[in-house]
Amino acid sequence: LxxxxxxxxxxxxxxxxxxxxxxxxxxxxxxxxxxxxxxxxxxRLPAVAPAAGPAGGGPGLAVLRDRPYALLALLNALMLLRMPLLSLALPLWIVERTAAPGWTVSALFVLNTGVVTLFQVRAARSVTDLATAARAVRWSGAVMCAACAVFALSGAVSGALSGGLPGSLPGSSPEFGRGAGAGAVGAAVAVLVLGAVLQVLAEMRHSAGAWQIGFALAPADRIGQYQGFYGTGVPVARTLGPLLVTTLLIGWGMPGWLLLGGVFLVAGAATGPAVRWAEAAR
Missing domain, CATH: 1.20.5 (Single alpha-helices involved in coiled-coils or other helix-helix interfaces)
Incomplete structure (x- = not known):
């Protein structure tokens, strides 16, 4: 992928x-x-008949009554706001609020996907149980907070070095960054690359921790139901996330970046207590 x-x-x-x-x-x-x-x-793949097996026990919506697991699913959905951040909000930010050229969008995407392809397995090796998974998600939230701060800085750096409006402020012109000098362009690209590196490191650790949490806390006879519910974080982030992150980042500028970073920080920090609550309820 x-x-x-x-x-x-x-x-x-x-x-x-x-x-x-x-x-x-x-x-x-x-x-x-x-x-x-x-x-x-x-x-050309052959059709495969579904395997016969016993039906899972318990009511069909038992997962909704599992409050600790539902809380973890919500926290995971908040952490997954990094998805529209990379694919939508950050490209708009780069084009409208920084001096970086348009090809920077593709370069950061290649950086992200390339690093995940090469290092995701290695990044997940230390996640072996719920305790290490919770620590991985907490670390991811803190690093995503730092990444948001760095991305916000890219607009301010562009404005300071090009003599234009600070890209971090609401109301900056869509023409901001065009015709900027080489110094402003280089600085903006460098800051954006730093932010992208932090983001991909956080992404790999969150993915490893979230998978461990989602599977380890699901009852053996209702894994499909629980995993289906836990996995709703992806469509929720992809459906509601674009409106949220573009409003925060493009509409509010630097304050929006800092607020989003705070969301990641709090969601990551809250995962550990939620995991312990879920363990105690089992």
Missing amino acids: NGGLAVGAALGGLALHAGTRSAYLSVFALDAVAFLGCALILG
Whole structure:
């Protein structure tokens, strides 16, 4: 998954750098061919009959009455706000509020997906039980808070070095950053790369901890029900997250970044007590 995202982001970056109609159409055409190829490959897979097995015990919505687990699912959804942050809010921030060139969006996406592809397994090795999982999520929340502060700084640095409006302030012009000098561009890119490194480190640790928590606390006879509920954090973050993060970051600027960082910090810190509550209730 992340390997494909990295390749796609790299190709998109080339199209953005070229900035021509033919480049954009070529990328879309290549994407269509890739989808067609995947469909042909998947269509050749044999159909498999579902395996017979005993039905899970307990009421169908038992997970909703498991308050500690429901709280952990909510905290996980808050931590997953990093998803629209990378794919939507940060690109808008880069284009509207910093002196960084447009191709920086693709470069940061390639950085993120490439690091996850190469190092996710290694980053998860230390997560072996609920205690280490809770520590991993707490660490992730703190690092995501730091990443948000660094991303906010990218707008202020761009404004200070280019002599324009500080990109961190609400109301900055969409034209901000265009025609900025090499110093402002280089500084903005460097700060954004630092923020992206912090974000991907936090992402890998959160993923490792969240998987351990979601599986370890699910009853053996209702794993599907519990995992389905815990996994709703992804669609919630992808559905409601874009509105939330764009309002905070593009509408509020630096205060929005700091508030979002605080959300990550609190959600990560609250995971440990919630895990202990869930363990005690088992």
